[in-house]
Amino acid sequence: MKSNGRRSRVVVITGASAGVGRATVREFARQGAWIGLIARSREGLEGARREVEAAGGRAVALPTDVAHPEQVEAAAAAVERQLGPIDVWVNNAMVSVLSPAMQITPEEFRRVTDVTYLGYVYGTLAALRRMQPRDHGVIVQVGSALAYRSIPLQSAYCGAKHAVQGFVDSLRSELIHDGSHVHITTVQLPAVNTPQFSWIKSRMPRHPQPVPPIYQPEVIARAICWASHNRRREVCVGLPTVKAIVGNKFIPGLLDRYLAWIGYGAQQTDEPIDSNRPHNLFAPLPGDYGAHGRFDEGAREASLQFWMNRRRAWLGAGLAGVAAYVAYRMYGRQDDHSRDHRSVSVSDQGIRMREETDE
Ligand SMILES: NC(=O)c1ccc[n+]([C@@H]2O[C@H](COP(=O)([O-])OP(=O)(O)OC[C@H]3O[C@@H](n4cnc5c(N)ncnc54)[C@H](OP(=O)(O)O)[C@@H]3O)[C@@H](O)[C@H]2O)c1
Secondary structure, three states, X not given: OOOOOOOOOEEEEEOOOEHHHHHHHHHHHHOOOEEEEEEOXXXXXXXXXXXXXXXXXOEEEEEOOOOOHHHHHHHHHHHHHHOOOOXXXXXXXOOOEEOOHHHOOHHHHHHHHHHHHHHHHHHHXXXXXXXXXXXXXXXXXXXXXXXXXXXXXOHHHHHHHHXXXXXXXXXXXXXXXXXXXXEEEEEEEOEEOOOHHHHOEEOOOEEEOOOOOEEOHHHHHHHHHHHHHOOOOEEEOOHHHHHHHHHHHHOHHHHHHHHHHHHHHHOEEEEEOOOOOOOOOOOOOOOOOEOOOOOOOOOEOOOHHHHHHHOHHHHHXXXXXXXXXXXXXXXXXXXXXXXXXHHHHHHHHHHHXXXXXXX
């Protein structure tokens, strides 16, 4: 309970132990939320729980594999038992395999789909089972520019991200059909500096990296919190996200070729890696990785595009005002001038007519 007597918002975050999810935990905690923390790593979850409590909030750590619907359901029930009715559910957990599609095994495709797609479905349904009867709540899907524009070496992940889009669009129409006030929104991300690149399974020779420009997870965390307060259908973060989505709409064939050309190199640093390096596809790695990856240098701390996106109503109104003023200066003045001119010539004619009559 907050000091003003109002109940703290109860938020559930999947993939809360690291990366974007961990930064989002911190941002919601800063806003006074109570948080249900879902991920597999006990160490990462405990680290996140301590951070929420240090910020003065409450958190419950729930070791859960989101690929298993019964575990997700049990975690949702535990949050409501311990923290109260869920107001916001953030689906964020992911795994990926960096590899040419031909080398990804059926088991790996299934695992990426189970976590990165079905994990979102199970989370959404667990949230809806509680939000629908109360006709209240927000579900935030953490998406990606790659949900619109796939890139090479990430076929399993891109397929799962596209699938989330298909699921959400269908569900949103059902919610509208039912007259529900439960809101579902997607935050589409650019490349982010998270531990992902240190622990995804890779068959490539060099260390994985996000395709630059890279943003810090705090930029994304702020956008996710903002999206949970505002009823937008979709929130894009970062100009690269907008460029990928718009570009794919108009020049998809050209992008196929461009990505074939740059996509392999842009997803790897120059540093060779061990082909047997430990990965987190089926089980978490030991340790608490926190929010940031190893790409702090040069990572962006803010997004001008998102700043403008948040203020788009004001900026739109301002632009319309400026356009109306410019139009008035250019055409309104001309009209006034020609009206003046006409009235002079009419009165000239009038004078002339009067002069003719006098004669
Ligand atoms: N980083 C980027 O460049 C980027 C770009 C666009 C979109 N995104 C999106 O941002 C979101 C977060 O990505 P990230 O980069 O922060 O990833 P990350 O650093 O790899 O973190 C992934 C999180 O998911 C958890 N997780 C993995 N498998 C799980 C499972 N089976 N059950 C429960 N939790 C599981 C991990 O914790 P445990 O290992 O403890 O389970 C971790 O907390 C994803 O939805 C991703 O699509 C990221």
